[in-house]
Amino acid sequence: MVIPVHDVNPVRRTPWVTYALIVANVVVFLATPGVTGSVTGGGSLAQLCHLEAFTQHYALVPRELIHGRLPSLVPTGATGVGVQGPGCVLGPPTYRKSPVLSVLTSMFLHGSWLHLLGNMLFLFIFGNNVEDRMGRVRFLLFYVVCGYVAGYGFALLDADSGQPLIGASGAIAGVLGAYLVLYPRARVWVLVPFLIFLPLRLPAWIVLGFWFLLQAFYSAGEGVSDAGTVAYTAHVFGFVAGMLLALPLRPGTPPPPEPRGLLFGRRARTGW
Template sequence: MVIPVRDVNPVRRTPYVTYALIAANFVVFLLTPGIAGSVAGQSDLSQLCHLQAFLEHYAAVPRELIHGQLPRLVPTGEVGVGPHGAGCVVAPPEYRKSPPASVFTAMFLHGSWLHLLGNMLFLLIFGNNIEDRLGHVRFTLFYLVCGYAAAYGFAYFNDTSGDPLIGASGAIAGVLGAYLVLYPRARVWVLVPFLIFLPLRLPAWIVLGFWFVLQAVYSSGGGVSSAGTVAYAAHVVGFVVGMALAWPLRPGTPPPPEPRGLLWGRHAQPGW
């Protein structure tokens, strides 16, 4: 798997929405109950119970999205002792959960630093150009549509699952799909792990096409959605929806600048 570092595709305006989304994701991650222990690598039972209760409330759950099957008992965040030892206390929910609204809140939740940083890296590199092309308002709507389509698409194929679906990757996959359609020839600097990390400058169609093929292959083995696994099917759906929404904009999209220097290896010109 290649790691993108930056693209050679300047923007005309400041991507305020992209920056705001990144900031919001970091703030929500740091404020998520029970996440402090996971960051330090020392989650105790109390922290895990608080995290479970939070995710049950705010994460999207496939069977809730498709069938409206809300649980009768949910974790309260408290720790209790039962016949089988200590565990998380469950009780009837004290709130009324809206499955459609949970898709929105789930788009700002992440299960680990790796999950968060990986998503935000892709959004930072590729989101600014899509926001530049669409404008701030249309980009915001585009991001939300892709996120909702990815969540419901995943839920459709996993309609009996009660595992929480979290993360911004479905919406970001839509951004990647749009980038592939609008800027297939833009150069992207990536790090390729081969004994060491080799810096290469590749066309976007190779970088993003390879990413999409991997997601499609993995999803064919059955996408899953719990905090420790990846919802590959959501990535595939979000990517395809992003491509479809961006396709009408292709004719009026100016091509990215053609950088001089080497295609493979380090760039010989300033401003690599």
């Protein structure tokens, strides 16, 4: 997997919506109850129970979204001792959850620093140009729509699941799909792990096309990979939605500048 670092594609105006989305995700992450324990791995049972209750309240749950079946018992955030030892206490929900609204709230929840920073890195690199092309209001609406398409797509393929889905990656996948349509020839500096991290400058269609193929491969036949809890199917739905929504803007999009000079960190005679 390549790690994007920077794209050679300047913007005409400050991408305030992209910056605001990044700040909002970081603030929500830091404000999430019990998140410290989830990050360090050394959290107490009480912290983990608070985190589980918060996630159940605000995360997207497929069977709630598709079938409208809200659970009669949910984590309360309290701890107790049962026949199997200490654990989180379940009880009737003290709140009214809107499954449709949970698609939006789940876009701002993350399970770890790695999850958060990985998503924000992609949004920071590719979101500014998409926002610059669409305009701030349209970009914000586009971001939310892609997140909803990703969430509903994932839920439809695993409609009976009670596993919460969190993260901004479905919406950000839409941003990547739009970038691929609008700026396929833009150059992107990436780090490729090959004994060491090798810096390369590659066209966006290679970087983002490879990323999408990986997501499609991992999601083939499954909603969630067996190796973890990454919702690859949501990435695929979000990416395709972003591509389709960006297609009408492609004819009037100015091409990115053709970079000349630095290649693999050294001076080259000609640009790519």
